Amino acid sequence: MSPALPPLIDTDSLHALLEGAAAGDRPVSLLDVRWALDGSRGRGTYLQGHLPGAVYVDLDTELAAPARPEAGRHPLPEPEDFAASLRRAGLIEGSAVVAYDDTNGAPAGRLVWMLRALGHDAAVLSGGLDAWDGELETGEVRPAPGDVAARPWPSSRIASADEVAAGEALVVDARAPERYRGEVEPIDPRAGHVPGAVNLPFAGNLDASGRFMAPEELRRRFEAAGVSEDRETIVYCGSGVTATHGLLALESAGFTRLRLFPGSWSQWSADAARPVTVGPNP
Incomplete structure (x- = not known):
């Protein structure tokens, strides 16, 4: 059996996983999580070309419950609903999961964070579809149903609004600087940020090629903003999608709280x- 996956892997590591699966090691599920807020990416782009064997997972309907003001635009789905989506995607208990998208790793990061929070072995393909060096497959992949059971969302991985407000944790806002500062707010009811939160835009986790930076580079970035193992870090964004990008980068850099x-x-x-606070980083 292969060792547990790190949260972020490269194409060479993916090839090694696939070769191991072909040789009888644990199975590997490839999940395509292409998504865009404006609907420009999704099942249609998946059908036009995806990694061979990859199954499409819809962020809005399978990785989130219906939006409501008291829970946000992308609440976590009910455990049984999420498990049903994973079974539909063919996920088998004990398998390895590699997810990807074709933008910045945030949609895939949402799925991978959810899986890892529940104890599944999952990683994001750093660089996404552009990093893949093989042929693409068209059309829909319909796997045999998987067998994963529902698991409750662990409180150790999730923070409530009251816990954010308590001020005991370092709170990180992963949105773009102009939204953090309250200069623009194109989607949500009010502009600004949580009082005391520091701004670490998720895009800063990527290098010029669109891949995640090396763990040591990520660690320097986070430590400069005050992240440490001595204090818990809570990450948020607009609706809980790009924040998971930051959480996986933080985990890759060696942070655990x-x-x-x-x-x-x-x-x-x-x-x-x-x-609500407006203005630059404190």
């Missing part, structure tokens, strides 16, 4: 009782 605020700014800003 990490939690996601799933409702993120879409939940916080919808509650008029929650204070």
Whole structure:
């Protein structure tokens, strides 16, 4: 059996996993999580070309429950609903999962964070579809149903709005700087950020080629912003998608005391009782 996967892998590592599966090692599930807020990416782009054997997973309907103000735009799905989606995608208990997208790793990161939070072995293909050096396959892949069981979301990996507000953790805002500063807010009810949060845009986790930076580079970035093992770090974004990109990068850099605020700014800003700060990093 292969060792547990790191949160981020490269194409060479993916080839090694696939070769191991072909030789009788644990099975590997490839999951395509292409998605865009404006609908420009999704099942249609998947059908036009994807990694051989990859199954499409829809972020809006399978990786999130319906939006509601008190839980944000992408609440975590109910455990049984998520397990049913994984079984539909063919996921077998004990298998390795590699997810990818064709943008920046955030959609795939949402799925991988969810899987790892529940104890499944999963990784994002750094660089996504552009990093793949083989042929693509067209059309839909329909695997035999998987067998994974529902698992509850662990409180050790998730933070509530009250826990964010408590001020005990370092709170990281993974959105673009202009949204953090409150200069623009194209989606959510109010502009600004959680008081005391520091801004570490998720795009800063990537190098010029669109791949995740090396673990030591990521660690320097996070330590410069005040992240340490001495204090828990809670990450949020607009709706709990790009925040998972930051959480996987933090894990890759060696940090372990990490939690996601799933409702993120879409939940916080919808509650008029929650204070809001505008302006640059404190």
